[in-house]
Amino acid sequence: MNWDKIKTKLEQILNLQFKWEVLQKNEWFFDGNTIEKNDQIYFYLYSEGSYYYALSVNQTLLTSSEKSLIEMTLNTCRMNQNQTESASGNEKPISLRTWILNQLQYDLDEKLPESLLQTPQLLKNNIPILIQTHVSDQNIGTDEELFSLLQSFYNSQIVFVPLSNKEYLLLCSLDLLEEEIEEQGKDIEHEMEESLQFFSSSLYEMLLSEWVGKCHIAIHYPIVPSESVILIIKQLREIMELGRNYCQNEYIHSPWNLYLESLLDILSDEERRLFIERVFKQVDFVLDVEMKTTLEQFFNTSCNVSETAKKLYIHRNTLIYRLDKFKQETGLDVRVFNQAVLVKVSLLLYKLTKQH
Known part of the structure; x- marks a missing residue:
């Protein structure tokens, strides 16, 4: 039985989004093929081993008629599946998915x-x-x-x-x-x-x-x-x-x-913010879109001035001017390895803190 296709059809008819659920068999569906729990309604599909497979949706989104329609549709599908399996004499093996x-x-x-x-x-x-x-x-x-x-x-x-x-x-x-x-x-x-x-x-x-x-x-x-x-x-x-x-x-x-990035990801939000503040003295200037793009491209080209200028479609002297301006405002020269590392790490951390 192609339950994915049935799920898609129901979603199209009812204009709703159903969620797949995998449930412990000893906790569900003792008395029927639907369960209402925590504002969700679960519709039983089939079972394999010690698990039940079901579709769930917020029960407030369904009318009683729509609920009955879903139950009737799924019951019919299960009956057809059982008849097919009985006729073949084989139980469908569990799929990799x-x-x-x-x-x-x-x-x-x-x-x-x-x-x-x-x-x-x-x-x-x-x-x-x-x-x-x-x-x-x-x-x-x-x-x-x-x-x-x-x-x-x-x-x-x-x-x-x-x-x-x-x-x-x-x-x-x-x-x-x-x-x-x-x-x-x-x-x-x-x-x-x-x-x-x-x-x-x-x-x-x-x-x-x-x-x-x-x-x-x-x-x-x-x-x-x-x-x-x-x-x-x-x-x-x-x-x-x-x-x-x-x-x-x-x-x-x-x-x-x-x-x-894997190493930096273990830091707490507070540790990230403190690091950024200590490295960047004027955060607003540093994270100007033009400067941010320039620095990221500079690091992507392994700090190669000529290659970076080419990638940004600017003159080499224009790039040098931007890097000198960055050094003047922050005290950090990204052409020096140790300082470039600090700026690179700070930019990575800023991306994450900005999302939180």
Whole structure:
């Protein structure tokens, strides 16, 4: 039964947004197929193992007629599913998506069930990628359309798992990367990070032009999914959050590009503010849009004056004037390594404190 499609149809008919729920079996649905709790109403879909799967929505948004319509629709779907399973004589095995959502919902990290270990690609090295988008729902294609697009792009060597309607896990066979590297005459072991960066850039460009436009991608080192898929999803989400907080003009995020940001993220808000105040004597001047852009581009080009001027489309002397002005106002010369580090860290911290 395609419960995702049923959820989408109900949302279109009722103009509501339902939420997927994974619930402990011993706590829910003793007396029927709906539960009302904490202003939410939960509609039972199906059960697997020790868990119930349901859709929830704020009960104040539903009329009694709409509630009855939903119950009748879901009852019919369950009956059709039971008849199909009885006719085939087989119980549908748990899907990878269902198992992953179980693990994430209850913060578990169990081994993959035997039925999922029958998928060969889950037993070998894969490149794990997390895709997130925040465009409006009507601009997003269906999961099936995205899967078809990715299959065409990668020639089918992928595992695709929709975690929500705006978050997707993609596992790409490491063979795909090795093929690209061999064509370029490079050694994958010695250039893994550069190769993964290029791999993710190709994916981003394809999604940008063929799917929903701008989205965010987090990529990690290759893993064997059967051994660590839940752990890697959590790590990808952490990378995604770090990248979106600290690198707001970038759309591809990786752990090897966020070492400093990971270290700074453990500081409290108060510690961040104190650091910024001690480094920057005139914060308003320092964080002027033009100066902020200039400094960020200067750091992005490894403090190369000529390259920075080229990237900013300004004369080299104009850039030097701005850097001298910054030094005059703050006492910090970003052409000196130790002082450049202080300014770089302060700018990163400011991005985060500005959001809070």
